[in-house]
Amino acid sequence: MAVLTRSKFTVLVSIVFISGFTQGMLLPLIAILLEQAGTSATLNGLNAIALYLGIMFVAPFVEKPLQTYGYKKIIVTGLILVTLSLFLFPWYKAFWFWFALRMIVGVGDHMLHFSTQVWVTSKSPEEKRGRNIAIYGIAFGAGFGVGPLMTRFASWNESLPFIISGAFCLLSLFIMTCIKNELPDTGTPTEAGMNVFTRYLEVLKIAWVALLPAFGYGFLESFLNGSFPVFALRQGIAVEWVSILLPSFIMGSLIFQLPLGIWSDRFGRRKVLLICLVIGFMAFASTLLANKHMLIYLVLFFIAGMFIGSLFSLGMMYLSDLLPPYLLPVGNILAGIAFSAGSMSGPLIGGTFIATFDAGAFVYAICGMLAVLFIVTWLHKGDSAPKPLKN
Structure with a gap:
């Protein structure tokens, strides 16, 4: 190849x-x-x-x-x-x-x-x-x-x-x-001759768990950009701080994305993904204790970005390890669909939570999603083997 x-x-x-x-x-x-x-x-x-x-x-x-x-x-x-x-x-x-x-x-x-x-x-x-x-x-x-x-x-x-x-x-x-x-790579003649429906089912059978981070990232991105500003303004958080908190999440993800990729090469995708989900959950849950201390909010958003701002990339790494090369195109298609589904559900679920839970809406929606991703990924035993680092 x-x-x-x-x-x-x-x-x-x-x-x-x-x-x-x-x-x-x-x-x-x-x-x-x-x-x-x-x-x-x-x-x-x-x-x-x-x-x-x-x-x-x-x-x-x-x-x-x-x-x-x-x-x-x-x-x-x-x-x-x-x-x-x-x-x-x-x-x-x-x-x-x-x-x-x-x-x-x-x-x-x-x-x-x-x-x-x-x-x-x-x-x-x-x-x-x-x-x-x-x-x-x-x-x-x-x-x-x-x-x-x-x-x-x-x-x-x-x-x-x-x-x-x-x-x-x-x-x-x-x-x-x-x-x-x-x-x-289209695989062997038999594999290349599989119809579209069969290939989709094969990907879902082998690597459905690796599609969840793409959905989660789409949900997270659309919720933070679409629903969080509404929540923040209703809780009395100034617009100036909203314009700082969201970029701090993005900055954390950009700074830490490469180290996470290297560590996943070394220790395995699933292990790194589980650790990121736990830390992201804890960071967002801790905002309940931050009250109106915006500097604490800022630090927590930055930490959350460091670990779950790379959910889509980690999911793609996991997906590429679980699938044979000839199924990677279908895997990428399904990852894109999962991301889009998450992106469209984020504002809908976010708006419902804001109307229902008021003060805790932002935390309940995101932490609930991260908890589901962690439990499902933890229960699923498939993993990619750690790869030795080469110079």
């Missing part, structure tokens, strides 16, 4: 950074522009889920083209869809037109993320797989964190952020021309 070269890995990481940058820019930018146009909060929220609808729409259909045309062509197709959408946003400002464009962005983003994830997970050496996936996650997270800064350019010209982001995507397309295409 061909091994992922350093130069090719660098190209894939740069593309993932630009994709994260685009997603991170679109979420707040479009919300702000729709709000300024007088769009209701309900419709604004509906527009935001268009990205995830696009992901879920394309997810079942992307595996076969990947096997036929290879990683590079699927990534390039996804980049073209995203680039064209970005340049079309300023052309016509209307709710349903932007809804459709965000769905197309979701389709394109999933195509390039799906292809790059499978490429990295299947072609990385086993002893460096955790490290590589962690770097991949850091690149996306860093781009996602930088993207919202582009909203400032909208005060000069509403079209400018879209044009800048589109230009970065064009740069990604140029970079992709520098690397050689590869085809994914």
Whole structure:
């Protein structure tokens, strides 16, 4: 099996950074522009889920083209869809037109993320797989964190952020021309001949437990960004502190993602995942004792980010260890679906908990989800063997 070269890995990481940058820019930018146009909060929220609808729409259909045309062509197709959408946003400002464009962005983003994830997970050496996936996650997270800064350019010209982001995507397309295409491993002729339904069932049978972190991370991300600000304001936490607490969680995840990846290579994914779930549970549960001491909140959010801000990456590492190479594309599809399901359920469950439990809603929702993930993962005995570290 061909091994992922350093130069090719660098190209894939740069593309993932630009994709994260685009997603991170679109979420707040479009919300702000729709709000300024007088769009209701309900419709604004509906527009935001268009990205995830696009992901879920394309997810079942992307595996076969990947096997036929290879990683590079699927990534390039996804980049073209995203680039064209970005340049079309300023052309016509209307709710349903932007809804459709965000769905197309979701389709394109999933195509390039799906292809790059499978490429990295299947072609990385086993002893460096955790490290590589962690770097991949850091690149996306860093781009996602930088993207919202582009909203400032909208005060000069509403079209400018879209044009800048589109230009970065064009740069990604140029970079992709520098690397050689590869085809994914389809297994033996018998394995390659399995129908789609059979492959999905096989993945769920072997590695269903590794899909739970993707769901959990989607839930966590959407809940923190969508429901936590509402909870915080109702509890008297100042907007200024809300704008600091959420970035502190992201900063913790970016700083600690690589060490977690390396440790999972050394000690096994399941062990590291269980430890992260316990510490994350304790950090969020401790906020009940923080009262209104915002510095304590800040430290606890940072610690939580350090250990559970990498749930998706750890899940992908675990998944790639449990599955044979020919099932990795289907595994990545199901991980994307699990993430999207978690992302859409987070605000719904979060809103219900806030209405029901008031002061403890934020903690009960997140800690309840983390507790379920821990119990299920702990009861499931399948594990990846620790890999010896190599220089």
